[in-house]
Amino acid sequence: MACRYCTGTPYFKIDVNRQKEWRVMAKIGFIGMGNMGYAMLKGALKIFSPEDIVFTCPSESRRESIKAETGVDYAQSNAECANRAKYIVLAVKPQVYDVVLKNIHDIVTQEHVIISLAPNKTIEDVTKSLGTDKRVVRAMPNTPALVGEGMTGISYDDNAFTFEEKDMINEFFNSFGRVVKVNESLMSAVVCASGSSPAYVYMFIEALADGVVQYGIPRSQAYELVAQTVLGSAKMVLETGEHPGMLKDKVCSPGGTTIRAVAALEANGFRNALIKASDECYKKCTGEK
Ligand SMILES: NC(=O)C1=CN([C@@H]2O[C@H](COP(=O)(O)OP(=O)(O)OC[C@H]3O[C@@H](n4cnc5c(N)ncnc54)[C@H](OP(=O)(O)O)[C@@H]3O)[C@@H](O)[C@H]2O)C=CC1
Numbered sequence: 633m634a635c636r637y638c639t640g641t642p643y644f645k646i647d648v649n650r651q652k653e654w655r656v657m658a659k660i661g662f663i664g665m666g667n668m669g670y671a672m673l674k675g676a677l678k679i680f681s682p683e684d685i686v687f688t689c690p691s692e693s694r695r696e697s698i699k700a701e702t703g704v705d706y707a708q709s710n711a712e713c714a715n716r717a718k719y720i721v722l723a724v725k726p727q728v729y730d731v732v733l734k735n736i737h738d739i740v741t742q743e744h745v746i747i748s749l750a751p752n753k754t755i756e757d758v759t760k761s762l763g764t765d766k767r768v769v770r771a772m773p774n775t776p777a778l779v780g781e782g783m784t785g786i787s788y789d790d791n792a793f794t795f796e797e798k799d800m801i802n803e804f805f806n807s808f809g810r811v812v813k814v815n816e817s818l819m820s821a822v823v824c825a826s827g828s829s830p831a832y833v834y835m836f837i838e839a840l841a842d843g844v845v846q847y848g849i850p851r852s853q854a855y856e857l858v859a860q861t862v863l864g865s866a867k868m869v870l871e872t873g874e875h876p877g878m879l880k881d882k883v884c885s886p887g888g889t890t891i892r893a894v895a896a897l898e899a900n901g902f903r904n905a906l907i908k909a910s911d912e913c914y915k916k917c918t919g920e921k
């Protein structure tokens with residue numbers, strides 16, 4: 633028998649009375665509980681209570697373990713999850729979007745707010761699948777949401793949502809970090825800036841730690857030294873408002889250690905490597921070869 637998560641139709645017939653019961657039970661429904669869904673859930677629980685949330689994912693053991701860990705109840709199918717929440721987060725890979733959107737197609741109403749996380753799916757793509765009267769927010773969060781330090785870019789049609797809904801959308805994304813609203817044409821650039829870039833930041837931390845472990849610092853101390861430095865430097869940019877170049881200059885004593893390291897980075901194409909990484913990321917988002 634086909635798995636209920638893989639078929640295009642809800643696996644059960646919707647019971648109208650049960651539907652009403654579900655509707656009042658949770659505000660936010662996560663479909664998919666992988667890296668991003670779990671990070672957002674954990675972050676959101678710093679503000680929302682478990683009763684405000686419902687989730688689903690195909691693996692029963694994962695559903696049980698997340699429920700045991702967080703107290704958040706799960707739905708047994710995508711359709712049930714959509715039926716139990718107003719704000720539905722599509723935290724699944726783009727490859728399974730079609731099947732998930734078919735699962736929830738008959739459940740989603742004009743009252744729902746669909747939050748789509750896939751980098752290459754436009755608001756129009758999702759509304760085409762669900763019906764053009766359906767309301768979609770496109771969002772690009774990142775995994776630091778897990779520790780309440782996420783960064784999310786969002787895009788939506790201002791006229792499609794009430795003030796209360798816009799407040800709730802902001803409250804939700806702010807519950808696990810910061811949020812900025814951008815024009816949808818800039819969402820691929822947001823993927824490069826904050827969606828994918830945590831991976832390169834971890835590479836930076838790992839490489840810098842490798843560099844100093846050579847000189848005898850224990851690895852755990854190397855990670856602490858480097859990670860706190862990244863955190864502090866990021867905070868300087870956010871909180872002082874100073875240009876990153878000025879902040880860099882303040883570290884580079886004339887004839888000192890830092891400028892020598894900076895020169896080595898420039899000689900090895902440090903900035904260029906990051907700009908080229910953004911180019912590749914952008915191309916992947918937009919489908920360009
Ligand atoms: N990871 C990241 O840093 C970021 C990811 N995103 C986007 O978020 C989305 C999710 O990514 P990510 O969390 O990394 O992916 P994962 O693969 O880690 O998680 C996907 C989740 O969806 C579940 N799933 C698979 N098939 C179905 C189905 N048919 N119905 C319901 N659930 C299903 C998976 O279950 P199972 O594991 O059992 O297959 C898993 O729980 C993607 O669109 C991604 O591009 C956006 C920003 C950052």
Ligand SMILES: O=C(O)[C@@H]1CCC=N1
Binds near residue numbers: 751823827828
């Ligand atoms: O790599 C990806 O496709 C997803 C989107 C942004 C981060 N992870």
